[in-house]
Amino acid sequence: MLKIRKVLIDSYPENMSFLFRGADGYGPEHFRALRKIEITHHNVSILATLAITDDATMVGPDEIGLGEQAFRRLGLAEGAVVSIAQATPPRSLEAVRRKITGDTLTANEITSIITDVAAYRYSPMEIGAFLVACASFMTTDETLALTRAMADVGNRLDWRAELVVDKHCVGGIPGNRTSMIVVPIVAAHGLIIPKTSSRAITSPSGTADTMEVLANVDLTLEQMQAVVIREKAVLAWGGRVNLSPADDVLISVERPLRIDTFEQMVASILSKKLSAGSTHLVIDIPVGPTAKVRTHREAIRLRKMFEFVAQKVGLTIEVVLTDGSQPVGNGIGPVLEARDVMAVLQNAANAPNDLRERSLFLAGRILEFDPALKGGAGYDLAVDLLTSGRAFDAMARLIEAQGPQTQPFGLGAFRHDVVANSPGKVASIDCHLIARIARLAGAPMDKGAGIDLLHKVGSTVQQGETLYRIYAQSQDGLDFARDLAVESSGYGITP
Structure with a gap:
């Protein structure tokens, strides 16, 4: 019997526990047998990985230390008495x-x-x-089973509406932050669009990472429901509200392994949309030589997989194939992408046109789910909602409802310009390599890290002219990113 002590160590997603070596007469040989333990208090229990400490100031002989995740999940106060036993391996x-x-x-x-x-x-x-x-x-039936299982474990939202819309991009294109423009456009029209997002897996930023620059995305289930009721929309991190919670655990392991197969992608995306209560969904698959989906043949296979699983689980879905030949917008990384998003919503003269047009296209397709709208009228309505300022007003209300970000995020103080080695025209930009450089700089963990693209495909450049600027919030991050950019800038320039 040991008393709980909270240990300020973040071991996400794993539950960690700490015992003092020799506690209650146990020797090191006992601890080696207890790689994972079950911690129990009456009818409440969790499994936790065990670590041994020789520091009595961290955990006393009559205590068990719990890392931040384990302490929160067990839900007991410090000092509560628990028992420990060797955990039985899961039968699964x-x-x-x-x-x-x-x-x-x-x-x-x-x-x-x-x-x-x-x-x-x-x-x-x-x-x-x-x-x-x-x-x-993985078979198609296994993918379907994985989708259903992930949706069934955790909360399922019900908005008590026949039409609840959403959109999702499969990723692979840096800077493609269309959701933060599409959501306020659609909300301004009055459709319900509860957009939840995972943190970035292999990209320099995800929707939740970028929205966090502007507003609180770590909403409780009750807060999220209140925001949607009030504003018809939300732009939040899905992990806090326990929607398809297994997905967030899987993503935490997928991220360092850089695993993102089509089957796991379909299960991840559709399980989250089912859990969020969506009924109608637009899926964006960018296709390009350095995108996540490289060929038209691959895109068609992925589209059919989405359509099969969506039909089986009761989702109305439209899958669109878009240009994935180069990054979208100018900024790559949370702060820079938030800058581009707000420029589009404010109808600024310097707003990136490719981000604007892609967002309008996707918003138009979603708006056409509205049975009151004539076929083909979605794009024009999206343009009107954006240019009139109603979409920006909807975003401003959404930021206020979720809670404006109180911590200012600025661009990284450490900077490096990547220049053209020869004059000519930009013929190609390697999306995968640009994303890697931005991640090495520190994005998305460091909000101000990333890349600002000064030239896109079709631009004419002179030798020595800056192609893009790397931002980092540490010298090490800048060095890592710069070293990779020196090997290859990611830009193809033809005479």
């Missing part, structure tokens, strides 16, 4: 081992795995094994 791990050997799993087996993942019974290594096994081979 047997299904993971079968998947590793190439077997096809049943829907029940996948549900068991996802239930255990959402309950934090898996270690990151065990989650990684499951993800890699699925990345090797």
Whole structure:
């Protein structure tokens, strides 16, 4: 029996616990057997990975330390008395081992795995094994089962409306922050659009990362519901409201492994939309030589997978293929992307036109879900909502409703200009490489890190002219990004 002590260590997503070596007469050999323990207080329990400390100021002999995640999930006050025991491995791990050997799993087996993942019974290594096994081979039926299981574990929102719209881009294109423009346009028309977003997986920023520059995105379920009722929309991080919680756990492991297969992508996106209560959805698949989806053939395969799963789970879906040949907008990274978004919403003269036009196109497709709207009228209505200022007003109200960001985020103080080695015309920009450079600079964790593109495809440049500027909030981040940019700028320039 040990008393709880909160330890200020962030081990997201894993539950971590800490014991003092020799506590209650235990020796090191006992602890080696307790790699993962079950911590119990009456009918409340969690599983946690165990670490041993020799620092008695951190955890006393009669205490058990809980990292921030474990302490919050157990939900008890400091000093509460708990018991510990060696944790029994989840039974669903047997299904993971079968998947590793190439077997096809049943829907029940996948549900068991996802239930255990959402309950934090898996270690990151065990989650990684499951993800890699699925990345090797996954059937369409397994993808459908994974989608349903992820949606069923966690909260399901019900807006009590026949039409709840949303949009999602599969990613792979830096700067493609259309959601923050589409959502206020659609909300200004009066359609319900509760946009929840995950943190960036392999990109320099996600919608939640960028919106966080302007407003609070870490909303409780009650706060999110209140915002949607008031403003018809929300732009929030989905992790806090427990929508498809297994997805956020999987993403935390996918991110460092840079795993993002089509099957896992479909399950992740559609499970989140189901959980958020969406009924109608537009999926944007950018296609380009350095995008996440490289060829038209790949895009068609992904589109069919989205359509199959969406039809089975009851979502009305439209999948559109867009140009993914180069980054969208000028800014890459949370602060720079927020700048571009607000420039478009404010109808500023220097607003990036490609971001504006792509957003209007997508907003138009969503607006046409409205049965009261004539077919083909969506784009013109989107233009009117934007140019009239009603979309900007909707965004301003949304920021106020979610809570304006009180912490000012500025551009990184460490900067480096990447210049053209020869004169000519910009013929291509490598999306994947530009995203890697921005991430090495510190984006999205460092909000002010990223890349400001000064030239896009078609621009004429002189030798020595700046192609883009790297921003970082540390010298190390700048050095990492600059070293990669020196190897290759990511720009193809033809004479």
